[in-house]
Amino acid sequence: MGITVNIDIGGTFTDFYATEGEGKGLITKSPTTHYDLSVGFMKGIKSLAREYGRSMDEFLGGTDAVRYSTTLGTNALIERNGPKLGLITTAGHEDAIFLGRGRSWADGGDSQGNKDLARINKATPLISRNMVVGLRERIDSFGNPVCPLKREDVLAALQELVDKGAMGFVVCLLWSFANPAHERMVKQVIEEEYPEDYLGSLPVFLSSDVSPKSGEYTRFITTIVNAYIHGVMADELTKLGNELRDGGYQRPLMLVHNTGGMKKVSRTRAVLTHNAGPVAGLHGALTLGKQYGHKNIIFTDMGGTSFDIGVVSGGRLQTYDFIPVIDRWRTNIPAIEVKSIGAGGGSIAWVNELLGNSLEVGPQSAGSMPGPACYDLGGNEPTVTDADLVLGYLNPENYLGGEMLLDEDLSVGVI
Template identity: 45%
Template sequence: MRRVSVDIGGTFTDCSLVWDDAYVEAKALTTHQNLALGFNASLKIAYEQLGLSLEEVMREVDSVRYATTLGTNALIERRGPRVGLLVTAGFEAMVPLSRGRGYGEGLPDRLRRDLPMAQRPEPLVPVQMIVGIRERVAETGEILMPVDAEDVRARVRELVDNGVQAFVVSLVNAVVQPEHELLIEEIIRDEFPEHLLGSAPIILSHQVGGRKGEYARTSSAIIDAFLHNAMYHGLSTLELNLRDNGYQKPMLVIHNSGGMAQLNSTDALQTIHSGPVAGINASEHLAAETDLGNVVCTDMGGTSFDIGLVVKGGVKFYDFNPVIGRWLVNIPMVHLVTLGAGGGSVARYDRLRRTVVVGPESAGSDPGPACYNRGGRNPTVTDSDLVLGYLLADRYAGGTIPLNERRALRALEKEVGEPMSVDAVEAAKLIREKVDNDMANGIAQELRVRGYEPRHFTLLAYGGNGALHACGIANVLGVTRVMVPPFSAIFSAIGAGNMDQLHFHERSLYLSLYDSNTRALFDDFPRFNALVEELEAKGREDLLRQGVPADAIRHRLELDMRYGNQLAQTAVVSAKNRLESADDLMEVLTTFSKDYGRRYGEGSQAPEAGIRVNTLRVATYSSMSTLKFKGVLPEEADLAAAPAPSSSRDCQFVGQSAPLTTAFYDLADLSFGAVIEAPAIVISPSTTYLVEPGWRLRIGRYGAALFVKV
């Protein structure tokens, strides 16, 4: 296996190069003005470690996978075309009203509750760019009023006169009967061919989202249209960069659904948050190979802290209606929670509450933390870690970024120390305590709202700062076991390298598997199987178009299930793709019941309310070879005392009034199974492992390690 996978973050661009049995990691600063430059820099660091040339790598790798923040950045910066929206006449106010809840979506709870100060986001589609089309389709798919072609032409001309650069067509009940949306696309192309309007994309809502819910489906299509040009031109530039360097195969793009596809089969909306989702995918793979059980995935990078869940037993966590930016959408997306807490998160004194606040603002890679010596003046989490003694100024990021402790001290004293009447060291302790508490509280909330207790999970800490803050987070949570995965600093890039080519297709429906009124089980299996087969056919066409052999295509059936009209909804993976008998149905119901009991307590199941399916979802995929991580953690028989440390010095710790003499080790000097006693620090070129008092560290392979509470 020879493979390149890259994950671009807000601060660093991470690269994983797999060359036969050699696994290489590399990091370079993200170049926001041209993402290809950061990609090239990180790839160069990787292949030079193996003594290879760029031409050799590009000629012989089997694939290049890319997780990007391109769409995320474009949405934040509002870099997009002027979008025109065509809706069913009478529904022109649907998007501006946004179900009456648009003022709060995408905001933290405290701002969502502040109704007097509530402000809706600046619309992606201005009101004057929304037009109504005379047509109507019933919820059954029956055409009640056919499309008037002349009416469509008049409305399209109106949008063109207003400067439209991208069209979105979103009609009522289009997911049931898409005929009218397809007809309108045909009329637009006939009225204004490409040589007149240029490459103005036409986005049809039923092709973006397959579920009912007019507002969320329309929002999905609008965001897809808004990001289309940035994604298309940005990723095309990256693909051309590969072509210029001799790579001739299609570039693969990571999707937030947990899979990947070629660029020509990727919607802009699918690239949002693709990097963190790749990390969750890698966590799922690692948990299965090492039998970790339930895992909470935590990715602490330079800009953000991402939380995901991997639960043993085949339960998939998706956001059914995720919020992207400030807008509700309805694409299936791996569940993810992002906090503004990373190494570059800016700390400041909150004069109202008289305390320190960390994030969500980030110093990014340019200018970066004050200690980067690139012009940054605000104190960050990285500045605090440096002042507390955990980072060596000449060894950070493998020595590629020399740190300036004097600038870190000055920033801490001015922005936090002086307002709080403490010195720089105490200010650094307050910042570290605050950010660790924020991350731990985010994890606890995410677990408990889903019916889980933190103590039943293994904390998986990765990202450039994951191993540095793992013990502090676990202390707050009460977790006694923390694993640092192999290649933790680039673990999301590893996940991109392990992904399958995959597409999701789904169908909204009201399907009662158990009717509590009649006490009857669902038995119309031919109808159910026909729906599944229809979704499988769509997925099969996607992969065949990308050159995947027919015999390599597989399908996975998932059902969004709930008891009666409860809001608690669970995605259940069915063991079989077809239901042929009552026994098959009971197997699905049993899986749902067991998972519900594990999450909300045994006995909380409510079959007396009925059991229904709201959505059928088929994942169509082609499995590819994956990295092998079995045996990366030492067993009890492998444990041995660590060698003498390479050096030691005093470090400051939260909860300790005096500094503690702390041993420093080089990861390269530690053998498999070495046990490190606290307090200690293990340094690698890409991350730092901090063993806080009360913990012990066991060294594994490929940089994997296990923190155990003493």
């Protein structure tokens, strides 16, 4: 039986766990390299190869599976570095994503902001209002065409959005989940005008494909989020897959989903990767619980950036979020429920002057670069890790297996 490599990229560290048959598992870590995630990824793979006493070719050539939970999509949303998209919708509903639902202004807000709801701002839209156009068409709630869609209207909408710099299209028409004919017609026109063999080929995302469910706002948002992070993820994962193949790996890269399963990169929608790492950890807790005979488990995962918590009840994962919030947007792709707060090892301690100079921790994090002050990489704010070091909870000479030395004096200084 070959080697299985499992990789989880977090905000601060990337964790690796490898097994071969019934043999002992090996664990290693490397700092997450946000400027290029593949650098930290391949560094960890090389470390595992050394632990096995093999060359990269031998190690990856003997690997049966590489399973990967990634934060690529999450990072794209945080950094707002996705492409400029155009939204094509039904005339009269151009403002649907901006109006939102009654509670949408609070979705994804931090705990401090939720204490003063009147001061919370709506999330900045991923698509600006001038990049939204409406088409005169209508499908009723039973899927019957009421107002036909005209090709010339689609062409005019496309030209308007392309002239404004659209790098891709999101098509969300009313009741398309009941009858996707009009959305598919729009896609057909786009592909005829901008075929794949053209340099200016533009991707098209249909809500009837990504999120064929009722609920106008969440269906629109789910499709937009998926389109926004798709390109960034596709580029990075293609690069990563190529590096693995160049190193000798001969199988497909598998991506962990937030539903608890996994698929090949070529069979994965980007939106399904959000929060997949904590969900994978919850599955690990379920497996350990079965081995020790425990059916009810509270699972926690403290990383460098966040603290995640989930529940195993009756020996099963029974808690799902059917309208999960991704960043600041409510979607309708069901996911196993794992709650996260900004309270990891890199979370920064600060004084909140608005609340009587109270001491707060997080949600801001020092990440891996510059990281906590004790890393001696330029961090100048006190973090949970600095406090743990000063309190004696951490061994400064055996951090990260001795690969990283911690400077306690720097921690004392910033605290």
